[in-house]
Amino acid sequence: MKDNYIVGVIGAGNMGEALIKGLLRSNLVRSYEILASARTQRRIRFLEKTYGVHTTRKNLSVVAACDTIILAVKPQDMENVCGEIRDKATKDHLIISIAAGIDFSKLRQMLGAKPRLIRVMPNLPAVIDAGVSAIYCGPRMPERYRRFAHQIFQAVGQTVDIREEKLMDVVTGLSGTGPAYFFAMMEALCSAGRKMGLTDGMSRMLTLQTALGAAEMAASNGASPEELRRRVTSKKGTTWAAMRHMKKRNFWRTMEEAVAVATKRARQLRTLKK
Numbered sequence: 308m309k310d311n312y313i314v315g316v317i318g319a320g321n322m323g324e325a326l327i328k329g330l331l332r333s334n335l336v337r338s339y340e341i342l343a344s345a346r347t348q349r350r351i352r353f354l355e356k357t358y359g360v361h362t363t364r365k366n367l368s369v370v371a372a373c374d375t376i377i378l379a380v381k382p383q384d385m386e387n388v389c390g391e392i393r394d395k396a397t398k399d400h401l402i403i404s405i406a407a408g409i410d411f412s413k414l415r416q417m418l419g420a421k422p423r424l425i426r427v428m429p430n431l432p433a434v435i436d437a438g439v440s441a442i443y444c445g446p447r448m449p450e451r452y453r454r455f456a457h458q459i460f461q462a463v464g465q466t467v468d469i470r471e472e473k474l475m476d477v478v479t480g481l482s483g484t485g486p487a488y489f490f491a492m493m494e495a496l497c498s499a500g501r502k503m504g505l506t507d508g509m510s511r512m513l514t515l516q517t518a519l520g521a522a523e524m525a526a527s528n529g530a531s532p533e534e535l536r537r538r539v540t541s542k543k544g545t546t547w548a549a550m551r552h553m554k555k556r557n558f559w560r561t562m563e564e565a566v567a568v569a570t571k572r573a574r575q576l577r578t579l580k581k
């Protein structure tokens with residue numbers, strides 16, 4: 308280990324910050340063991356003041372001081388950042404990329420043959436420690452690095468192992484993009500309530516509590532979502548009428564297509580230029 312830093316975060320934006328917050332709360336590392344880089348002095352000051360972590364505007368300083376580095380910049384900034392750190396990345400580095408769509412072969416091309424690489428696809432609820440992160444390590448990753456990656460991302464929610472790299476794009480289309488599917492659905496329900504006479508506040512409260520209740524039921528119950536839906540759908544009742552309409556309007560197919568389109572977009576991000 309170098310200079311006592313355990314984890315470096317390059318590009319401490321929304322996700323980078325969520326990870327810093329989670330790592331500190333989980334006590335996996337202490338604030339003085341994190342070195343984060345950001346582009347602006349304003350961001351640097353914010354990170355120092357809020358989390359007490361060490362900061363730098365030089366990405367190379369992170370590479371020089373840390374063995375484990377989380378790359379948390381946008382996919383379109385990856386080329387620049389990787390080009391900047393490539394020459395200093397050694398076989399002792401573990402580089403964890405959370406960039407959507409950027410696969411191992413692209414990472415290798417950008418970072419060279421030396422560092423160990425892990426890909427992770429987290430999602431937005433990581434900011435409240437309720438995220439889910441899919442972790443892909445590739446075939447020859449020593450177990451202790453895989454375990455360390457899980458520990459890092461368990462600080463902001465749950466983790467799963469992905470064995471086939473091509474499935475990382477599917478994860479991106481499902482859980483990486485997924486919070487927005489539920490936000491869109493909540494948005495539509497709020498709007499329906501308002502249009503039919505409920506106040507904005509009432510509509511929102513009813514929608515959010517229903518979403519929370521349904522998610523908690525689905526998570527705590529052994530039954531599948533399909534089974535839960537069947538149980539609340541009595542023939543000729545209100546749910547039955549609503550489900551029949553949703554089926555007629557291809558709700559299920561629309562959702563499946565949305566995941567497929569997001570998955571395809573993740574693949575396209577590999578070749579995205581800034």
Ligand SMILES: NC(=O)c1ccc[n+]([C@@H]2O[C@H](COP(=O)([O-])OP(=O)(O)OC[C@H]3O[C@@H](n4cnc5c(N)ncnc54)[C@H](OP(=O)(O)O)[C@@H]3O)[C@@H](O)[C@H]2O)c1
Binds near residue numbers: 318319344382431
């Ligand atoms: N947000 C999500 O829900 C989500 C989910 C899964 C995966 N991801 C992945 O997580 C990554 C980050 O997403 P995000 O939402 O956290 O984006 P973000 O908030 O924009 O964070 C990226 C950060 O990187 C900084 N940055 C850009 N170029 C840099 C450079 N050359 N050196 C150092 N820092 C640099 C940006 O600074 P400036 O603001 O000054 O440009 C920004 O603070 C993306 O690759 C994304 O695919 C995000």
